[in-house]
């Protein structure tokens with residue numbers, strides 16, 4: 124398969140914010156192999172990745188579990204030093220200039236909060252203000268913007284431990300943006316969130332990107348995140364870049380499907396409807412697959428018009444499925 | 458760019474402030490545990506009092522002289538414990554991945570780790586140590602000279618610096634062997650216990666070990682022998698009684714190097 | 729059936745600690761260092777006052793190493809389940825535990841017995857051997873004494889568990905659980921006889937210290953092994969431990985019930 128990687132030639136023209144050249148990360152892992160014996164093996168978590176991201180782009184960085192996404196982000200932030208290759212973020216080397224870079228990037232790890240558990244949300248922001256030396260006017264403006272767009276107003280005086288997961292994630296995203304970072308990395312920011320919180324987070328990211336020109340690199344398992352936010356997607360597996368291009372191309376390659384899960388008033392024979400096919404029946408519940416690019420609305424309308432529909436939900440294609448299909452195609456072609 | 462030391466102190470103060478505020482969110486709980494801590498750390502000294510209810514001299518030292526040893530090491534240890542007492546949590550932070558969030562901030566990591574879980578209740582040990590020290594100074598029959606007067610606060614501060622170095626080195630050690638963080642206790646808590654007793658009661662090899670290998674003897678034993686006018690069981694030259702500042706500086710420098718090496722190793726192995 | 733379940737939990741508790749090999753080695757090292765420090769101070773003390781507290785010097789030194797063997801077994805300086813339970817209470821996960829079919833106290837007790845068993849073997853034996861190599865100890869040769877010692881240690885662990893269970897439950901009311909447990913542990917070190925045998929404590933303080941539950945964790949098992957309780961005396965000593973174990977476990981149960989009601993009311 125040929126991977127369309129962004130061209131190095133454009134680098135000089137556009138303002139490149141993220142730049143990776145043959146980046147590798149090898150971990151030494153010691154495994155138990157019997158009561159006393161330990162085996163040393165090497166895990167190539169990131170195995171020669173090169174790409175560039177111009178200023179103001181939102182990029183989706185996806186791949187199955189263990190693909191090397193988090194490891195890449197840790198190298199881009201300077202937490203981990205690469206074992207090989209070259210990284211430049213805003214022209215800085217994260218290995219050598221970790222603290223200088225920290226002032227110019229924002230990072231959110233979905234499973235980890237940087238907020239202070241026992242203190243009101245506002246106190247965590249005050250700490251950010253002082254630690255990043257944000258001047259008062261800018262801090263006030265940024266906080267006001269985040270509070271409005273993420274609907275944090277009623278939460279500012281609430282101790283973080285009393286916040287729900289979705290509220291906390293919104294709080295964390297705001298904390299990562301108070302110092303006006305040029306780049307924002309988000310590692311699974313929507314994991315575990317309900318639909319409303321997810322929508323709000325996505326809207327916010329879109330606006331931050333549009334209004335401030337913040338470059339965003341996002342990993343996720345939720346294809347809707349990608350669909351709604353990213354024009355460009357990178358797929359990584361086993362530490363290698365498998366695909367770099369627009370989302371449409373990925374779908375075409377993957378030929379993925381979404382699923383409409385419909386609950387009917389009673390048990391029915393498999394539904395027959397234009398543009399979808401029934402893939403599973405379980406009592407009154409049926410699973411209807413339809414192409415990922417197609418809109419769900421007309422399909423729902425059609426089903427509701429012909430059948431006694433009680434409840435429904437739309438399942439996004441899992442990224443794993445999309446990628447698995449991609450490989451299927453790949454295998455077919457060769 | 459401002460200097461590293463300035464940045465470290467600033468970061469440390471910012472994070473300590475957050476922890477103090479967190480503690481104050483549960484004020485009653487704080488007052489109770491601070492008082493409890495004060496009383497409970499005192500039980501150490503009660504043990505020594507109980508011993509002296511059966512004897513008058515231990516290892517050539519009277520109760521007041523032992524109290525001097527106890528007061529100096531407890532205060533030093535208490536200061537180090539207050540300043541960096543949660544360094545032993547570093548191993549856990551590495552295991553659960555929360556160390557990464559500290560590396561994302563534009564601030565020195567050591568200062569952030571040192572301030573982690575800062576607990577004012579640890580003032581209990583310092584208070585109690587100072588109280589015993591005060592009593593000892595009045596009752597140990599010290600033949601005061603200007604040098605001896607100066608040596609007392611110097612001893613406490615250098616002792617604190619040496620214990621701080623041990624805490625930092627122990628923290629650095631956890632970058633390689635997080636599971637073995639308990640070894641640190643044998644030097645910190647163990648050292649503190651040992652230094653409460655006169656050196657003469659310990660086997661000579663042990664005293665040599667804590668003089669030349671892990672230089673705990675400089676925390677209080679050597680300067681205290683000078684202040685109290687007691688002979689040195691190792692028969693070292695007289696100037697070593699004043700070597701504590703130099704030893705403390707050396708320990709801190711070595712601990713700093715160990716910390717850097719540890720952090721570098723973490724950033725290359727991620728564990 | 730239920731017995732089998734709790735036995736499985738105990739085995740898991742044992743295995744869980746057995747996997748931390750480096751930690752165990754580190755612990756053995758630390759216990760040995762502490763053993764030496766205390767042993768030298770006792771040598772000085774008993775050198776001046778032979779038969780202090782009714783112990784010969786060899787017995788006093790043996791007492792030191794029994795103490796080091798039991799320090800982690802009795803979780804006298806933390807290191808048992810209590811932090812985990814307190815954390816579950818603070819995070820609210822406890823609500824789930826309370827609705828499990830297994831009994832909360834029984835579950836943690838089984839796990840803690842498994843842990844204690846590992847710590848006795850993994851962290852108790854090696855420092856004792858080190859001590860025996862350097863100092864002259866007074867260990868018994870009679871197997872019955874050793875058997876009684878094991879029973880006494882088991883009862884001591886139950887008492888220790890029951891106290892730590894109460895400490896952990898205090899997190900329901902006090903959010904800064906670390907402070908409470910630190911105070912309880914420091915008091916425990918003193919009143920268990922870890923710093924100085926309780927038989928050396930003078931007057932009313934001695935009487936009080938010997939009557940408190942902490943004495944069941946070190947003083948009683950040590951005296952059993954040193955052969956200071958014989959015949960009915962030994963049985964009385966064990967009964968003393970069992971009495972405290974029962975009383976504290978029941979208190980724990982009562983407190984657990986109150987806490988459970990609170991969880992239900994607050995919805996977790």
Ligand SMILES: Nc1ncnc2c1ncn2[C@@H]1O[C@H](COP(=O)(O)OP(=O)(O)O)[C@@H](O)[C@H]1O
Pocket residue numbers: 150151152166167168186187188189190191192193194195726727728
């Ligand atoms: N610190 C580490 N030590 C050893 N192996 C690691 C470490 N961190 C990650 N790995 C391994 O590297 C691979 C990639 O991990 P990661 O980047 O977390 O994947 P992803 O975020 O895509 O799920 C996995 O096989 C993981 O087990």
Ligand SMILES: [Mg+2]
Pocket residue numbers: 192193194310
């Ligand atoms: Mg990941």
